[in-house]
Amino acid sequence: MAGPDRRLRPAGFDELGLRRALADRILPFLVAAMAFLAALALAGFIGAASLARHWQLGAGSTLTVQVPEPAAPAALGAGSRLDRVLGLLHASPAILHARALDKTELDRLLHPWLGADGATLGLKLPGVIAVRLAPGVRPSDTLRSAIQATAPGTLMERQGSWIRRLSALARSLQACAGLALLVVAAVAAAVVAVATRAGLSARREAIEIVHGLGATDGFIAGRFAARATMLAAIGGGAGAVAALPVLVELAVLAAPFAQSMPVSTGDNPLAAVPAVLWMMLPALPLAAALIGFVTTQITVRRWLRRLP
Amino acid sequence: MIRFEDVGLRYPAPGQAAGPEVLRDIDFTLPDGAFRWLLGPSGAGKSSLLRLMYLAVRPSRGRIFVLGTEVASARRAALPRLRRRIGVVFQDFRLLRHLSAFDNVALPLRLAGRPEGQVRADVTEMLRWVGLARKTEAAPDALSGGEQQRVAIARAVITRPSLLLADEPTGNLDDVQAERLMQLFKEMNRLGTTVIVATHNDQLVYRHPAPSLRLENGRLTGSA
Numbered sequence: 001m002a003g004p005d006r007r008l009r010p011a012g013f014d015e016l017g018l019r020r021a022l023a024d025r026i027l028p029f030l031v032a033a034m035a036f037l038a039a040l041a042l043a044g045f046i047g048a049a050s051l052a053r054h055w056q057l058g059a060g061s062t063l064t065v066q067v068p069e070p071a072a073p074a075a076l077g078a079g080s081r082l083d084r085v086l087g088l089l090h091a092s093p094a095i096l097h098a099r100a101l102d103k104t105e106l107d108r109l110l111h112p113w114l115g116a117d118g119a120t121l122g123l124k125l126p127g128v129i130a131v132r133l134a135p136g137v138r139p140s141d142t143l144r145s146a147i148q149a150t151a152p153g154t155l156m157e158r159q160g161s162w163i164r165r166l167s168a169l170a171r172s173l174q175a176c177a178g179l180a181l182l183v184v185a186a187v188a189a190a191v192v193a194v195a196t197r198a199g200l201s202a203r204r205e206a207i208e209i210v211h212g213l214g215a216t217d218g219f220i221a222g223r224f225a226a227r228a229t230m231l232a233a234i235g236g237g238a239g240a241v242a243a244l245p246v247l248v249e250l251a252v253l254a255a256p257f258a259q260s261m262p263v264s265t266g267d268n269p270l271a272a273v274p275a276v277l278w279m280m281l282p283a284l285p286l287a288a289a290l291i292g293f294v295t296t297q298i299t300v301r302r303w304l305r306r307l308p
Numbered sequence: 309m310i311r312f313e314d315v316g317l318r319y320p321a322p323g324q325a326a327g328p329e330v331l332r333d334i335d336f337t338l339p340d341g342a343f344r345w346l347l348g349p350s351g352a353g354k355s356s357l358l359r360l361m362y363l364a365v366r367p368s369r370g371r372i373f374v375l376g377t378e379v380a381s382a383r384r385a386a387l388p389r390l391r392r393r394i395g396v397v398f399q400d401f402r403l404l405r406h407l408s409a410f411d412n413v414a415l416p417l418r419l420a421g422r423p424e425g426q427v428r429a430d431v432t433e434m435l436r437w438v439g440l441a442r443k444t445e446a447a448p449d450a451l452s453g454g455e456q457q458r459v460a461i462a463r464a465v466i467t468r469p470s471l472l473l474a475d476e477p478t479g480n481l482d483d484v485q486a487e488r489l490m491q492l493f494k495e496m497n498r499l500g501t502t503v504i505v506a507t508h509n510d511q512l513v514y515r516h517p518a519p520s521l522r523l524e525n526g527r528l529t530g531s532a
Contacts, residue, residue, distance in 0.1 A: 017406040213416050214392030
């Protein structure tokens, strides 16, 4: 024979009749719409941060050195101008890596401007050296002077200025995305607050009765918060799932800009979505639930202050 | 102990800070375990006096002690515990329409955190006592006025409160039921519960003579 039932109130017991007051369709739908927008803003935030970092650390630390008449003898020292400049670059501690482009690479580089017959036009093409600088380091004036003395007319082009502009643009986009996230969170909180106040009005008599029977503010706020938290979590989850196809599409489009090597996403486009976004997406229903819980607790407790 | 010291009550009026005073200069003391009729014509302020006692409103002036606690100076967090020691039978029953008769009666016990096993046993016994054993799962709207009143009575007494307030508790009951109810109130009073019953039923007061508080035009005109 079973022993005495020591459970407290039946699980899910709805003293206040909130299943009728806090609508189980409108609130999740609105929160889902907010979560959808939040997912897009989150993707924008992570994408912009990734692009800024990539450009600063990747393209920002590269240097292109053009050596006119590369095969001619160097003005100082033995060997061709190209070999001497390459030697100076290799000897510099600011340079991580320096490599002269071969003819095939040069043809591919010039193909958009000179076409397939570029090599047959008789143009005197410079030698091109791709240089990777140590992070945060600029070529010293000493190195520049030595290169000019060895191979006069050599050009050193750093992509720094446009990289800085692109990075600033990416940072601005990141800030906008962050701001959009905050606005979406605020609107979600406002939606939950309005729904809660409507629920309070609809169940005013029941609340007054339960309050009069000795229910604490915490108990009543807890009943509302439990319902709102569940509905907001459902909405948050639905919004995140709905945003997934859009995020995958955006990630596939953005992959070439954010990766140093092209990524093949033909077989599995989900692989293009950054890992950090995969980690953040499950946080959306959690964040929606948290917003639902905190907003409802504050709204109900403030409303209850009007009761004696 | 219930004590009112120079108590006045005004309700908020639309567009004004406060309306006219509905209770004036109320001054009395009831010892623990007292039984009082609360008498007076309609509109005299009986329901307002009860509302002050079950902490539904705060006085506009004066001091109120309920079960030994001074209400105005009590912390808000302390009031729910005090309310759980007060049972109220409302004139309009104030049942929760979305709950069954059983769950309405069980509500005070569940709010007090009693184990569900005890809740089930106590509520079943109480509903049997008020003659609603076969209607435990009925919603209030499916019950007659008298049945709803009996559910309200069962809810008020289920926790064996220290203070029992009843506003016209026999208005929808037949004579037999009214007599049974009075026996219940007197038994609870004998066990130590302070009982205050507001009524217009002169026959009831005649059959159960007891001291009374008499109100007229918001003033206490007799306390015997």
